[in-house]
Amino acid sequence: MKMNKKYKVILVVVLLVAILLVASLSLRQANIAVLNPQGPIAESERRLIIIGLLLSLVVVIPVFSLLFIFAWKYREDNKGAKYSPELDHNLAAEAVWWLIPGILIVILSFIAWNSSHQLDPFKPLVSQTAPITIQVVALDWKWLFIYPKQNIASLNFVQFPVNTPLNLMITADAPMNSFWIPQLGGQIYAMPGMSTQLHLMATKTGNFRGLSANISGQGFSGMSFTARASSPTDFNSWIVSVKRSSKRLNLDTYNQLSKPSQNSPLTYFSSTEPDLYNSIIMKFMMPMGAQASSSSYNQSTLGATTP
Numbered sequence: 001m002k003m004n005k006k007y008k009v010i011l012v013v014v015l016l017v018a019i020l021l022v023a024s025l026s027l028r029q030a031n032i033a034v035l036n037p038q039g040p041i042a043e044s045e046r047r048l049i050i051i052g053l054l055l056s057l058v059v060v061i062p063v064f065s066l067l068f069i070f071a072w073k074y075r076e077d078n079k080g081a082k083y084s085p086e087l088d089h090n091l092a093a094e095a096v097w098w099l100i101p102g103i104l105i106v107i108l109s110f111i112a113w114n115s116s117h118q119l120d121p122f123k124p125l126v127s128q129t130a131p132i133t134i135q136v137v138a139l140d141w142k143w144l145f146i147y148p149k150q151n152i153a154s155l156n157f158v159q160f161p162v163n164t165p166l167n168l169m170i171t172a173d174a175p176m177n178s179f180w181i182p183q184l185g186g187q188i189y190a191m192p193g194m195s196t197q198l199h200l201m202a203t204k205t206g207n208f209r210g211l212s213a214n215i216s217g218q219g220f221s222g223m224s225f226t227a228r229a230s231s232p233t234d235f236n237s238w239i240v241s242v243k244r245s246s247k248r249l250n251l252d253t254y255n256q257l258s259k260p261s262q263n264s265p266l267t268y269f270s271s272t273e274p275d276l277y278n279s280i281i282m283k284f285m286m287p288m289g290a291q292a293s294s295s296s297y298n299q300s301t302l303g304a305t306t307p
Contacts, residue, residue: 033209
């Protein structure tokens, strides 16, 4: 009878190990963006996810293992199970189930503190290569990318050289949104009247999916874009090709573009209105009364009214 119990315990352990192996193999084969980083920021974030998961398993595995063990041992038809009501005040047991989670919380707090400072989205990346500044505007329901130095813009598509820091300046001309390229880094909110920053870099060439991580209405599901990391030569060639576009992003074009639309096609603009990004932000900063009385301000802020 004792041998049968040992076999049952061994069988349970083997089943748990098999489940963990199948789960780990499935994760390795699945194309999960956050687990397939293509840049230093995303790589650090994946490491944090794995560390947090492993530390959590220190508690999760024993708890669920004991759950099945207790359910089996103290089942109704097991008359040999020892009744021990005094264990509810067992100091040794209570020390274990309070001390171990407490230590894990301290460790996770230390990791979270350090990583929050190391991965501060406002913190520029250290690199020998000069960074590229790209201004990002979240619209209903599309993404506008403005290259101030190159004086071009693109809709639902952003391209940049590999191994080059990206200084992303992000705002919104629509309800609050969230900018996210999972394989390059974490999300950051885009809000009207505010400009936030995000510093990313790709270490491999390729196309990466960008998307909105904040539900923002009817067209939210189609609010995605392509982020392409290419060689510096290909990036310069792309700039030249965009310059050939017949479309220009002036005030009239932008006013039409900012209207809600779904599944907008990729569009290039060979030139942009001067200081367009700041004008988009400032139109939310002016009080309504002052805005109504200032026609010059209305013109500089794209003719829009403050909501």
